[in-house]
Amino acid sequence: MFSLPHIPSEKELIDKSFSRGSKSAGRVKSSRTGAQRELQLRNADLARVQSTAAVIKSDLTRVVKNFPSYEQLPEFYQRLLDIRIDKNRYKKSLGAMKWCSDRVAGLERDALRGIRTGDKNSTREFLGRTASMIHRISSELTQLIEIKQILREFPSVEDLPTIVIAGYPNAGKSTFMKNLTGSRVKIATYPFTTQRILIGHTKLRYQRYQIIDSPGLLDRSMSERNKIEQQAILAIRELADTIIFLIDPCNEMEPQLNLLKEIREEFKFKQRIFVAINKTDIAEKEIVRELKKRLKNPLEISALNKEDCDETFRNILG
Ligand SMILES: Nc1nc2c(ncn2[C@@H]2O[C@H](COP(=O)(O)OP(=O)(O)O)[C@@H](O)[C@H]2O)c(=O)[nH]1
Ligand SMILES: [Mg+2]
Numbered sequence: 001m002f003s004l005p006h007i008p009s010e011k012e013l014i015d016k017s018f019s020r021g022s023k024s025a026g027r028v029k030s031s032r033t034g035a036q037r038e039l040q041l042r043n044a045d046l047a048r049v050q051s052t053a054a055v056i057k058s059d060l061t062r063v064v065k066n067f068p069s070y071e072q073l074p075e076f077y078q079r080l081l082d083i084r085i086d087k088n089r090y091k092k093s094l095g096a097m098k099w100c101s102d103r104v105a106g107l108e109r110d111a112l113r114g115i116r117t118g119d120k121n122s123t124r125e126f127l128g129r130t131a132s133m134i135h136r137i138s139s140e141l142t143q144l145i146e147i148k149q150i151l152r153e154f155p156s157v158e159d160l161p162t163i164v165i166a167g168y169p170n171a172g173k174s175t176f177m178k179n180l181t182g183s184r185v186k187i188a189t190y191p192f193t194t195q196r197i198l199i200g201h202t203k204l205r206y207q208r209y210q211i212i213d214s215p216g217l218l219d220r221s222m223s224e225r226n227k228i229e230q231q232a233i234l235a236i237r238e239l240a241d242t243i244i245f246l247i248d249p250c251n252e253m254e255p256q257l258n259l260l261k262e263i264r265e266e267f268k269f270k271q272r273i274f275v276a277i278n279k280t281d282i283a284e285k286e287i288v289r290e291l292k293k294r295l296k297n298p299l300e301i302s303a304l305n306k307e308d309c310d311e312t313f314r315n316i317l318g
Helices: 010-028 035-067 075-084 087-116 123-136 137-155 173-181 227-239 254-265 285-294 306-316
Strands: 162-167 198-204 207-213 242-249 272-276
Touching: 010 035, 010 123, 010 137, 010 272, 035 087, 035 123, 035 173, 075 137, 075 227, 087 123, 087 137, 123 137, 137 162, 162 173, 162 227, 162 254, 173 198, 173 207, 173 242, 173 306, 198 306, 207 227, 242 254, 254 272, 272 285, 272 306
Parallel strands: 162 207, 162 242, 242 272
Antiparallel strands: 198 207
16 A cells, blocks of 8 residues: 555664675776776775765665654554654654764765765775664664554545444454455454454445454443454544444353443444444344343344344445
8 A cells, every 4th residue: 555665674784785886996907007907996995985975875864754653654654653652763763863864974985075075984984884874773674564564454444334243252343354355364263363353345236335454342441441352443543334243142241241332432422333243143042131231222133143243234334
């Protein structure tokens, strides 16, 4: 979704720029005789310094120019990123690229002047200082590589009517998602399989809908929620027009009803909420009856059954 620039590691940047420098110097030093020799060595040094600096400046500038700044990210992605990393570090890391590029430009200017005035140490000093500049942004490069990975995994959100599937871990959200949208989502018999927001699509009467499978939520206060749960809350808050809340009759009832209550209170203004009792194929009749008594007209489904998922979707959209 984002086109992100290549971020070199410290080693990669040094290897690439220094070897480019050597190549350029080598091209100049072809003749080895007479009075020309001194001049050739000097020109070789100039070429080495310029090529080395050019690689570093252009690689780092490309990163700064092509990496989205925090402010450029749409609101939803900013919030999603906030959950994963400290935004100040993001800014600082991009700032460090610019800093290093400017420093190398300065070292280059000094070195070129030195070489032209016959200072024999200029080139060696330039290479040493440049390497240590790059070393100083090493952890920032690593950080950007990490941020790039995070941005890459971000779901690509479209401006479409959106339904978020929410509920307790293991309630069958991913199963519902898979059957409704055909997405290849992970489904497992253990909870917390879904670690991030997944987006699928389905159509009804020519309208495309965005369906979001969210990580499971537990019954606890917002401040206690871990980073994975925070993503589910964020998806509901920022993206959902409609929520379908699945209840697992094979799991404890009270915490799920508490969670539902909490979500209803938190999101009553913008989102419509539908409740479905899932797993009715294996649930104890007694428990389903009890749940029906406590919920207002819940849907009763088995997410394993694709027909049920499709029908739920049609019901929700009226
Ligand atoms: N019998 C039955 N099992 C289901 C149903 N829906 C989901 N499951 C099972 O419940 C487990 C958790 O499902 P999953 O979709 O990963 O739940 P999630 O954690 O809410 O995403 C899996 O073993 C599913 O096969 C259902 O309607 N009936
Ligand atoms: Mg899941």
